[in-house]
Amino acid sequence: MILVTGGAGFIGANFVLDWLAIQDEPVINLDKLTYAGNPETLQSLQGDARHTLVQGDIGNAALVSKLLATHQPRAVINFAAESHVDRSIHGPGEFIQTNIVGTFSLLESVRGYWSALPADQKAAFRFLHVSTDEVYGSLAKDDPAFTESSHIEPNSPYSASKAASDHLVRAWHHTYGLPVLTTNCSNNYGPYHFPEKLIPLMIVNALAGKNLPVYGDGQQIRDWLYVKDHCSAIRRVLEAGRLGEIYNVGGWNEKANLEIVHTVCALLDELRPRADAKPYKDQITYVTDRPGHDRRYAIDARKLERELGWKPAETFDSGIRKTVQWYLDHPEWVAHVQSGAYRDWVQKQYA
Ligand code: NAD
Ligand code: DAU
Numbered sequence: 001m002i003l004v005t006g007g008a009g010f011i012g013a014n015f016v017l018d019w020l021a022i023q024d025e026p027v028i029n030l031d032k033l034t035y036a037g038n039p040e041t042l043q044s045l046q047g048d049a050r051h052t053l054v055q056g057d058i059g060n061a062a063l064v065s066k067l068l069a070t071h072q073p074r075a076v077i078n079f080a081a082e083s084h085v086d087r088s089i090h091g092p093g094e095f096i097q098t099n100i101v102g103t104f105s106l107l108e109s110v111r112g113y114w115s116a117l118p119a120d121q122k123a124a125f126r127f128l129h130v131s132t133d134e135v136y137g138s139l140a141k142d143d144p145a146f147t148e149s150s151h152i153e154p155n156s157p158y159s160a161s162k163a164a165s166d167h168l169v170r171a172w173h174h175t176y177g178l179p180v181l182t183t184n185c186s187n188n189y190g191p192y193h194f195p196e197k198l199i200p201l202m203i204v205n206a207l208a209g210k211n212l213p214v215y216g217d218g219q220q221i222r223d224w225l226y227v228k229d230h231c232s233a234i235r236r237v238l239e240a241g242r243l244g245e246i247y248n249v250g251g252w253n254e255k256a257n258l259e260i261v262h263t264v265c266a267l268l269d270e271l272r273p274r275a276d277a278k279p280y281k282d283q284i285t286y287v288t289d290r291p292g293h294d295r296r297y298a299i300d301a302r303k304l305e306r307e308l309g310w311k312p313a314e315t316f317d318s319g320i321r322k323t324v325q326w327y328l329d330h331p332e333w334v335a336h337v338q339s340g341a342y343r344d345w346v347q348k349q350y351a
Contacts, residue, residue, distance in 0.1 A: 236308050
């Protein structure tokens with residue numbers, strides 16, 4: 001049995017679906033079901049005794065302690081977070097609450113459970129914390145990629161809150177001996193990605209005949225990884241990672257945002273041409289830049305490859321094609337997540 005937090009969000013849900021497709025070890029899935037949590041993503045697991053979705057907050061110590069005592073998981077994998085940089089700029093409070101206070105509370109609940117385990121289970125237990133490359137800050141054009149020993153220099157309320165949570169996880173290992181692992185991953189993309197992040201937003205807007213809003217000059221660089229490769233990296237680190245270590249996860253796919261948008265447009269031109277036969281890139285609009293916008297992220301994932309033999313399976317070309325096709329094949333999933341709350345956000349951000 002494992003306990004996954006945030007397993008109704010983009011990466012957590014992909015992780016749970018992949019986990020149960022590969023093996024039968026059951027999953028308790030604790031998710032607050034914020035705007036970003038979507039049980040519909042997990043619909044294929046309905047009636048599957050191996051999966052239990054519990055609506056709740058990682059910061060609810062009584063609930064978390066009860067779940068741990070009842071289900072006796074051998075590992076906790078913490079995906080739960082507020083994850084959207086733009087939202088953190090409009091309202092940082094939730095980010096402090098969930099990413100810092102929530103992680104602190106979760107660590108304390110887990111510590112209480114873990115310290116009372118019999119010696120063999122105590123030794124085998126793992127707490128894996130899922131974090132981001134954004135904690136390292138921004139790179140200049142020719143800087144080497146982030147390694148695990150790069151300075152922690154977060155620039156947004158989101159990345160600062162994630163960096164704080166990483167520090168707490170580290171401290172709980174060094175001070176209390178909690179057997180932790182931390183992964184810092186680059187930008188993910190793939191199925192079930194909430195359409196307020198760059199790639200799904202572009203697909204959804206393009207198909208709806210809406211503008212494709214590119215922040216600033218569109219030359220900011222991100223390092224893209226197909227979500228299922230992130231999930232395989234997490235499984236590998238859980239299985240064989242050295243305690244207390246950080247593992248960077250990335251796909252060696254640095255791309256400027258504008259290049260990403262052009263790629264999405266070209267794929268849609270091929271797979272679902274516009275009725276007027278004009279290219280989707282005609283819908284690109286340059287909008288005001290994100291405040292404090294990090295210019296470039298790049299991950300050096302050699303430690304993970306060297307120590308644990310992990311490599312991404314997907315190239316960017318194959319992953320982005322699968323992703324665009326997935327959105328074309330799942331219009332009902334998109335329609336259902338475009339709730340009133342989603343429309344309010346789009347109105348506020350792009351007004
Ligand atoms: P997401 O926003 O899609 O999902 C987050 C999930 O956490 C949602 O299901 C939400 O309901 C849940 N949640 C939020 N607050 C909670 C709380 N207090 N208690 C319990 N559940 C709560 O995020 P994501 O993109 O799937 O990211 C998952 C994790 O991976 C995050 O920790 C994020 O920082 C990290 N990460 C994301 C990326 C990326 O590109 N998306 C890259 C690297 C790391
Ligand atoms: O690097 C990992 C991080 O990647 C994760 O930790 C975050 O949880 C995840 O949201 C993501 O953060 P980004 O800020 O990089 O992702 P986002 O999709 O919001 O934006 C990607 C880039 O595209 C960024 O440079 C901003 C730009 N952008 C985004 C949106 C939504 C636009 O130009 N226009 C847009 O409308």
